[in-house]
Amino acid sequence: MEERNLTCINCPMGCSLKVKIYDDKIEVEGNICSRGKEYAENEVTNPKRTVTSTIKVVGGERPVVSVKTTGEIPKKNIFDLMKIINDKSVNAPVKIGEVLIKDVFGVNVVATSNVDRA
Amino acid sequence: MYDVAVIGAGITGACIVRELSKYDLKIIVIEGSYDIANGATKANSGIVHAGYDAKEGTLKAKLNVLGNRMYEDLCRELNVPYKNNGSLVIAFNDEEMKTLELLLNRGLKNGVEGLEIIDKNTLLNLEPNISDRAKGALYAKSAGIVSPYELALSLCESAYLNGAEFIFDAKVTNIIKEKGKFTISTSKGQIISNFVVNAAGVNADEINKMLGGEKFSIIPRRGEYCLLDKSQGNIVNRIIFNTPTEKGKGILVSPTTHGNLLLGPNAHVIEDKLDVSTTGFGLEEVIEGAKKNIKNVNLREIITSFSGVRATPSTGDFIIDVPTRGAVNAAGIESPGLTSAPAIAIMVLELLHKEGLTLNFKSDFKNGRILPKRFIDMNDEEKKAAIEKDKRYGKIICRCEQITEGDIVNAINCPLGAKTVDGVKKRLRAGMGRCQGGFCMPRVVEILSRELKTEPENILKADSGSYILTGKTK
Amino acid sequence: MERDLVIIGGGPAGLAAAIEAKEKGIDDILIIERDKSLGGILNQCIHNGFGLHIFGEQLTGPEYADRFIKKAKDLGIEYYLNTMVLNMTEDKTITVLNENEGLFNIKAKAVICAMGCRERTRGALNIPGTRPSGVFTAGAAQRFVNMEGYNVGKEVVILGSGDIGLIMARRMTLEGAKVKMVLEIMPYSTGLKRNIVQCLDDFDIPLKFNYTVVKIHGRERLEGVTIAKVDENRKPIEQTFEYVKCDTLLLSVGLIPENELSREAGVEIDRVTSGPIVTEAMQTSIDGIFACGNVVHVHDLVDFVTMESRLAGRMAAKYIKGELKKDGDFISTKGIDGIRYVVPHKINPENVEDNVNFFMRVDNVYKNVIIYAEHDGQIIYKAKKPMVSPGEMESIKIKKNVFENIKSGEIKFGLRRA
Known part of the structure; x- marks a missing residue:
């Protein structure tokens, strides 16, 4: 059995959760509502995150454009994705919502702002 | 090959080079840092003192009073903010009232005009935010405030317009005198000059040593300040001093020429001449000291704190002399150095002249500034x-x-x-x-x-x- | 130049107010924005988490701003960019400066102040030490990293666990910096739980409560900071002083509403919020000058800024049309027993729409409390809260009919044990 301590992020209470991970089940203690249990189960089985960053823009009014993943990616892959994002460069203009990187870790990376040509 | 090399672009060097630039001379200013006024000039009280502090007969006393009288015209010529707002030395008890008498007498001996001792009522009429515990004050009408770094900048600009050259980020490493000429080695190369002026602030003792002058030392004394937002700039109209005691001059409270309120300085001898850090203890000292003199100040409006290192001479007085033929020291220029600087420049030129520097007035001397009006x-x-x-x-x-x-x-x-x-x-x-x-x-x-x-x-x-x-x- | 409605600030507050006023029939509107684009600080807040209340989805800052910018443009609302308001007078004359029109005056029928807030600086904290480069407010660093594309340092200490500080801990980590720790002088964080977990815990960045920076080291570039634990009076404990090597210190130590213009015009300011005293209509003490968003009080969520600003826009429209009631008795509000402030400060029941949303902040962390509103000894509202914290703004909705029954006097908001 593995034991992990987490802080629930669903509300300002921030319950300290103790999660016991058995081969066949997961037990959560310390939560005062069901959202805490659900959160803890996801966090220990497959934690996922949305990543936001910037991508280099060539010939734009600004040198970078803000981006986000269209969904959550496994937490363990955040830095792998950052490497891909850092190696990418796009040409201006960039439109908000434009897909800049396709299908990485099951999501797209899209622009979250507009960058016009310089 | 220059006629005169001035080492240091603080307020002292700036006054000297501007004065020199009125004459037909090839001049260079050698500054160790990246900019004009980077030492004590950018971090001091900005006070043009009346001149009752220094003991009669000292250079400090003489040059303070002379310098004070030059300020108004100088700042007008250079278009630098200056305000002749007067100063008040506050006494809180009978003993301090007696000290005010001493200061008044000393001031009169030094030639200070516009001095009077005022009672509590007159004081509170002038400055309603002075502590209720005050008993009276020495009012010096000739004191004023100036923006020291702006003054130094404008002096240098004026000198530049009249042909003076400047070199920055050039630290002086050695000076050799041969056949009546000085070879000054710097981190930016060698400079040869017939005459040298040492206005190197806290490093003036080292330059003096390179020049072979009689030994003195500069004791770095750090003063810390707090600057408050303009919302507090009207708490007082004049410069407010404590009555000096054996412990020191106390903390002053003064409006600045830009409408902020300045509190400080304390005074602590430090080891490192370049250590312009502030300390928790020191800032506390400044705030507590200021609170003693005034009321109704909102200390939540502090926008920054800073410190400056004053060049305190081991001799106790300004050192303005000739360390070796052809060179002049303007060293140990601590308070009232800012006030005295214009008069120091005149004295330095007289010494240079005695050393053989020919001073021919330029017919085309230009007044004015380079930096356009904001x-x-x-x-x-x-x-x-x-x-x-x-x-x-x-x-x-x-x-x-x-x-x-x-x-x-x-x-x-x-x-x-x-x-x-x-x-x-x-x-x-x-x-x-x-x-x-x-x-x-x-x-x-x-x-x-x-x-x-x-x-x-x-x-x-x-x-x-x-x-x-x-x-x-x- | 004469205008019906001038809105100072084109961030989320100004945009929402403008759109609302336009939709309520005011055509002659001008937004004045000092930056080169509309959207305000949202443009540099590239993380997500915005818009849950307003749009029911998680947006990044620029996306949230874009929805309002598009709408404002679609509605044909006029705006000036790179334009600074230098002065505002009591009679609503505004002195403006920009590159194209130069220096000119605008006389407005109504003004909405939506200037937002600025960050507290090192000077305001009076942290002793040297004055090297490498000390940034978190927002300035955020602008460099997210908008200008430059890193500001490699080894980072962050003072203050406000949301911007937490967000920047993650941003700088993702960009390759080592964030060594986040220090919080209080025993609790003013940041959202989600940010503590996803910005710090995810990257094993320690958050040290009851800690502060007591000295800054380094002559040219920052070389390190001395940190210390503080006692219950927030005084540093000398035995806990510890040197931490770093080349960057980010400050996330609070925001101050930017009310210099309002002050100069003579608008009455609340000393607690540092924002103007406002009515149920978000009107300041000067007739026809309204205010909304972070210029009134610092919000945690932009969604609430939007709601408050829509109200200001609606009410300014009513004012211009002469429909806003000026006379009559005002009910005043006050925070007591654990409530630091309440906005709005005054209620004219005749102008209340369906209800009034009261925003307030508590002075400490409390568990299992009741927030109540009391008028003349009568409890007119109460709600149970498992936990309240200074970091989370509380909002209470009170229905119109409640005010009709009381009409004047003072409503006190307080906390008591459940």
């Missing part, structure tokens, strides 16, 4: 004209002090212009307001980088090594 200082018509000529005057970069892009571009591109973020700040006050550069600093970096044609990573805050950015993210 947008905020213009009247509406000038503002409109400025925008018409250069529309960047229509773009505010520093919100708190209302400094425009036009101001900044000019401050960078003019001779003796700003090379760093602090240089821009010193010339225009951009980033000196309540947000302390939070909004405008990234913009100022961008403009510096564009105008100096270098990458933003190379832009410095102050001196070499003070980089702001560490590289591109992508």
Whole structure:
């Protein structure tokens, strides 16, 4: 059995959760509502995150454009994705919502702002 | 090959080079840091003292009174903010009232005009925010306030306009005298000059040693300050001093020429001449000291704190002498150094003349400044004209002090212009307001980088090594 | 130039107010924005988490701003960029400066102040030490990293666990910096739990409560900071002083509403919020000058800024049309027993729409409390809260009919044990 301590992020209470991970089940203690249990189960089985960053823009009014993943990616892959994002460069203009990187870790990376040509 | 080399571009060096530039001479100023007024000149009280502090007969006493009388004209010629607002030394008990008598008498002996002792009622009428415990005060009508770094800048600009040359980031490492000429080795190469002036501030003792002068030492004494927002600038109208005691002069409270309120300084001897850090203890001392004199000040309005290192001479008085034939020391210029500086310059020129320097008045001496008037200082018509000529005057970069892009571009591109973020700040006050550069600093970096044609990573805050950015993210 | 409605600030507050006023029939609107684009600070807040209340989805800052910018443009609302308001007078004359039109005056029928806030600086904290480069407010660093594309340092200490500080801890980590720790002088964080977990815990960045920076080291570039634990009076404990090597210190130590213009015009300011005293209509003490968003009080969520600003826009429209009631008795509000402030400060029941949303902040962390509103000894509202914290703004909705019954006097908001 593995034991992990987490802080629930669903509300300002921030319950300290103790999660016991058995081969066949997961037990959560310390939560005062069901959202805490659900959160803890996801966090220990497959934690996922949305990543936001910037991508280099060539010939734009600004040198970078803000981006986000269209969904959550496994937490363990955040830095792998950052490497891909850092190696990418796009040409201006960039439109908000434009897909800049396709299908990485099951999501797209899209622009979250507009960058016009310089 | 120069006629005169002035080492140091603080207020003393600045007054000297400007005075020299009135004559037909080839002059160079050698400054160790990146900018004019980077030492004690940028971090002092900015007070033009009346002259009752120093003992009669000292250089300090004589030059203070002379310097004070020169200020109004000098600042008018150079278009530098100066206000003859007077000072008050506050006494809290009978013993201190007696000390005021001593100061009054000393002032009279020193030739100070406009001195009188006033009672509590008169005092509180003049300054309603003085502590209720005050008993009376010594009122010195001839005291005033000035912006010391602006004065130094404008003096240097005036000298530049009249042919003086400047070299920065040039640390003097050695001076050799051969056949009546000085070879000055610096980190930026050698400079040869017939005459040398040592106005090197806290390093003046080392330069004196290189010149072979009689040994003295400069004891670095640090003073810490707190600066308050303009919302507090009207708490007092005059400069407020404590009655000096054996423990020292106490903490002064003064409006600045820009309408802020300044508290400080304390005085502590330190080891390292370059250590301009502040301490928790010291700032507490400043705040407590100020609270003793005045009431109703909102200390939540402190916008910054800083410290300066004063060049206290081991001799107790200014050292203005000849260390070796052809050289003149202007050393140990601690308080009232700012006040005395214009008079020190006259004395230094007299000594140089005695050493054989020929002084022929220039017929074409030009008064004035290089740095154009700031947008905020213009009247509406000038503002409109400025925008018409250069529309960047229509773009505010520093919100708190209302400094425009036009101001900044000019401050960078003019001779003796700003090379760093602090240089821009010193010339225009951009980033000196309540947000302390939070909004405008990234913009100022961008403009510096564009105008100096270098990458933003190379832009410095102050001196070499003070980089702001560490590289591109992508 | 004469205008019906001038809105100072084109961030989320100004945009929402403008759109609402336009939709309520005011055509002659001008937004004045000092930056080069609309959207305000949202443009540099590239992380997500915005818009849950307003749009029911998680947006990044620029996306949230874009929805309002598009709408404002679609509605044909006029705006000036790179334009600074230099002065505002009591009679609603505004002195404006920009590159194209130069220096000119605008006389407005109504003004909405939506200037937002600025960050507290090192100077305001009076942290002793040297003055090297490498000390940034978190927002200035955010602008460099997210908008200008530059890193500001490699080894980072962050003072203050406000949301911007937490967000920047993650941003700088993702961009390759080592964030060594986040220090918080209080025993609790003013940041959202989600940010503590996803910005710090995810990257093993320690958050040290009851800690502060007591000294800054380094002559040219920052070389390190001395940190210390503080006692219950927030005084540093000398035995806990510890040197931490770093080249960057980010400050996330609070925001201050930017009310210099309002002050100069003579608008009455609340000393607690540092924002103007406002009515149920978000009107300041000067007739026809309204205010909304972070210029009134610092919000945690932009969604609440939007709601408050829509109200200001609606009410300014009513004012211009002469429909806003000026006379009549005002009910005043006050925070007591654990409530630091309440906005709005005054209620004219005749102008209340369906209800009034009261925003307030508590002075400490409390568990299992009741927030109540009391008028003349009568409890007119109460709600149970498992936990309240200074970091989370509380909002209470009170229905119109409640005010009709009381009409004048003072409503006190307080906390008591459940």
